[in-house]
Amino acid sequence: MNILVLGAGAWGTALAVRAADQHQVTLWARDAGQANALAATRENTRYLPGFPLPAGVSVLASGPSGIAGLAAQHDLVIVATPMAGLRAMLAGLAACTRPVAWLCKGFEAPVHAAGGLLGHEIRAEVAPGLASGALSGPSFAQEVVQGRPTALVAASESELVRTALVDAFHGPTIRVYANDDLVGVEVGGAVKNVLAIATGLCDGLSLGLNARAALITRGLAEMTRLGVALGARAETFMGLSGLGDLVLTATGDLSRNRRVGLLLAQDRSVEEAVDSLGHVAEGVYSARTVAARARRLNVDMPITRCMVRLLDGELRPGQAVAELMGRDPGAETR
Numbered sequence: 001m002n003i004l005v006l007g008a009g010a011w012g013t014a015l016a017v018r019a020a021d022q023h024q025v026t027l028w029a030r031d032a033g034q035a036n037a038l039a040a041t042r043e044n045t046r047y048l049p050g051f052p053l054p055a056g057v058s059v060l061a062s063g064p065s066g067i068a069g070l071a072a073q074h075d076l077v078i079v080a081t082p083m084a085g086l087r088a089m090l091a092g093l094a095a096c097t098r099p100v101a102w103l104c105k106g107f108e109a110p111v112h113a114a115g116g117l118l119g120h121e122i123r124a125e126v127a128p129g130l131a132s133g134a135l136s137g138p139s140f141a142q143e144v145v146q147g148r149p150t151a152l153v154a155a156s157e158s159e160l161v162r163t164a165l166v167d168a169f170h171g172p173t174i175r176v177y178a179n180d181d182l183v184g185v186e187v188g189g190a191v192k193n194v195l196a197i198a199t200g201l202c203d204g205l206s207l208g209l210n211a212r213a214a215l216i217t218r219g220l221a222e223m224t225r226l227g228v229a230l231g232a233r234a235e236t237f238m239g240l241s242g243l244g245d246l247v248l249t250a251t252g253d254l255s256r257n258r259r260v261g262l263l264l265a266q267d268r269s270v271e272e273a274v275d276s277l278g279h280v281a282e283g284v285y286s287a288r289t290v291a292a293r294a295r296r297l298n299v300d301m302p303i304t305r306c307m308v309r310l311l312d313g314e315l316r317p318g319q320a321v322a323e324l325m326g327r328d329p330g331a332e333t334r
């Protein structure tokens with residue numbers, strides 16, 4: 001198989017390295033300088049230092065034919081940009097006849113009255129004919145690139161796309177499960193990032209293990225409520241892209257979103273926290289949209305609402321905890 005990976009951040013690079021165990025991979029960087037550095041050093045020193053690119057990975061920057069021309073020369077196209085780059089990528093691939101999958105986890109920042117969109121909603125606007133889906137699940141790039149065992153979920157309404165993703169990435173160190181609930185998989189991947197900021201905050205304030213378990217459990221409930229309201233199946237949230245990715249991101253110190261929460265607990269500003277990462281933390285950009293879409297659907301998401309007020313500077317860390325604990329008693333419903 002010939003696989004094109006569009007985006008040479010940490011995750012695109014890690015998956016390109018692993019896919020090259022079994023396939024030919026082209027890793028595309030939007031910035032010619034980054035592509036040249038990658039090609040010269042055979043290492044992504046900016047986003048995933050310490051892991052050489054194997055011979056099966058070739059590096060490219062945009063050529064005269066652009067991404068559409070490149071896509072036509074490959075069997076599978078992976079969009080590995082953050083959410084902020086997905087709309088432009090899908091628009092550029094609108095006429096592509098190859099299966100396409102995005103890796104980003106989040107809601108796009110609002111571009112019109114409908115508010116911020118998930119990947120499949122952006123696709124419906126700019127590339128409705130594209131055979132496409134998302135590859136998601138609990139997966140830190142640093143562990144995947146080291147060949148540590150990982151399970152992913154290939155989500156699409158199209159069996160062709162699910163099968164292409166399994167063929168591309170299922171191997172000795174990665175298991176890929178197929179799921180046709182693209183909405184559920186996308187909601188899980190987006191909301192877990194917001195909840196990981198909350199859990200980082202909780203741990204940074206040394207609130208204890210009981211508090212962390214409560215946040216994860218009640219966070220899963222609010223993620224499920226939003227997903228079901230958006231048309232997902234509730235059972236998807238008990239799977240890899242729901243519970244699985246929530247547990248990983250909320251508790252694993254490799255998570256950039258969790259690290260934002262840990263830094264906010266030290267009274268660092270959101271800008272300082274984000275700048276210190278050097279990587280994208282999608283939860284920071286998605287939180288307001290998650291809360292806004294929940295509000296429109298009449299879905300109660302108290303943890304997310306609290307995180308938005310914290311990120312907007314309306315609450316200090318201690319006040320956020322007091323607000324969550326001060327709510328009226330309620331039934332333990334989904």
Ligand SMILES: NC(=O)c1ccc[n+]([C@@H]2O[C@H](COP(=O)([O-])OP(=O)(O)OC[C@H]3O[C@@H](n4cnc5c(N)ncnc54)[C@H](O)[C@@H]3O)[C@@H](O)[C@H]2O)c1
Binds near residue numbers: 084
């Ligand atoms: N790193 C992980 O472990 C991991 C795992 C699973 C999913 N993801 C998701 O994958 C996506 C990418 O994450 P990452 O870790 O590779 O990020 P990163 O911060 O390591 O790299 C981001 C890459 O995207 C490029 N980029 C930034 N803005 C862009 C834009 N507007 N258009 C095009 N390219 C742009 C940057 O140049 C860089 O190459 C995120 O949505 C993240 O949630 C990451």
Ligand SMILES: O=P(O)(O)OC[C@H](O)CO
Binds near residue numbers: 245248249254255280
């Ligand atoms: O580092 P984070 O918080 O962006 O999380 C990375 C992956 O999404 C974990 O599955």
